[in-house]
Amino acid sequence: MIQPAYRWRFPAGTIVAPELLEAGDRVGLSPRLVAILHARGLTTAPELVAFAAAPADGLHDPLLLPDASLFLERCVTARERGETILVFGDFDADGLTGLAIMTTALRRFGLNVEPYVPSRLEEGHGLSLRAVQAAVQGKAGVIVTVDCGSTSGTEIRAAADAGIDVLVTDHHRLPEVLPPARALVNAHRADSQYPDRRLAGSGVAFKLAQLLARDGQPGHTSQTAWTADDLSQLAMIGTVADVAPVLGENRAIARLGLERLRTSPRAGLAALLAGASIPLETVDLETVAYHIAPRLNAAGRVGEAMEAARLLLTDDLAEAERLAATLEHANATRRDMTADAMSEALAVVEAMPDEPATIIRGSWPVGIVGLMASKFAEDRGRPAVVGTTVGEVIRASCRSARGFDLAAALESCSDLLLRYGGHPGAAGFEVTPRNWEPLRQRLLTLAEVSLPALETDRRAELLIDLALPAADV
Incomplete structure (x- = not known):
């Protein structure tokens, strides 16, 4: 049968x-x-x-976001003072598209902006001390984080000590003690009155771009009026890439962004799609998830994510074509690396006892452990954690299955971790080799307690939306 x-x-x-x-x-x-x-x-x-x-009717007032008014106020002050702003964006597709949105919007607003994308290998997730030093050397008065920063208290204090204000824009889980940022724009704050907390990092950046365009221009005559509407295509890509639910305001952003991408794409996105032989009129959310997002992510997995940021920011067609070709090559390399690593990791998993979560470590490239965790979570139907040695620490990516809240789990293991962050469905952390096994055992216990008993059937689960009688089909 x-x-x-x-x-x-x-x-x-x-x-x-x-x-x-x-x-x-x-x-x-x-x-x-x-x-x-x-x-x-x-x-x-x-x-x-x-x-x-209509999709525009599904957009909320950006001023409802926590500290949005403080964000706008500090940007106005920076413009009046002629300050430079360093925009720090995470190296995944959500962070990269959010960085492109924020950088473009702040430049249109009249500010001198320097984009900064961290090295996945040398800096990892979150605002880094290296970026703070770059801001100091570049004489920046403000750092704006995109898709990160909520757990970067140490780095934000270092920036403050150097006389730099940090404006955090993020969507990840917040720690009990909030970072000492000048503004913390995160809809997950306990005091948030924002109607929809499901925004991705790029979605938060898009809302603030709307705010800058709408409320930041009165009395400023050095430039013509502008809108953030065209930036919806970037927010749409980041939302889909981060697997945020396409409901509520996210759905409105997705609809607006798809229309923009099909009819008037940014130069880099047009080049990326042309390189993949995808006609603009056929682009849908699956195209974004399986063709655009992997190519943007590939730059940071096997090279430098700044190449992807340049692609998203450029208006030059020749430069866009060159950068798109670079990402195409990186994506092919990423596929080969992932296949080799998965073959090795699968042998490790098959030799282990059956457990409520897949938690393994090895010496795989740090740029692909997230892909490996996603594959194990999907194929085995249980949470997955894949770690690799980076210098003197183990850096790991986590992916959820069966409703397991990874952010809450890591929060309960914070005493064992050096750094951590994320949300319920995907997260990451750094841990010392000494603490790896205690952490592994605690996560297994949490999975065993939190999840229903594992079924005998080990196939990945597929949720059925609707069951119809044969006569109705």
């Missing part, structure tokens, strides 16, 4: 509220579609109406 590749999980029977069905009917959605959207998180009538409305 033919067996499916995945273990199917059928939807539990749920009762959809009459007001939700009525709202769906008003916007032309069938009861079955309403039930699917309800299962995917749209549980109120206003959310359902917004889902079917």
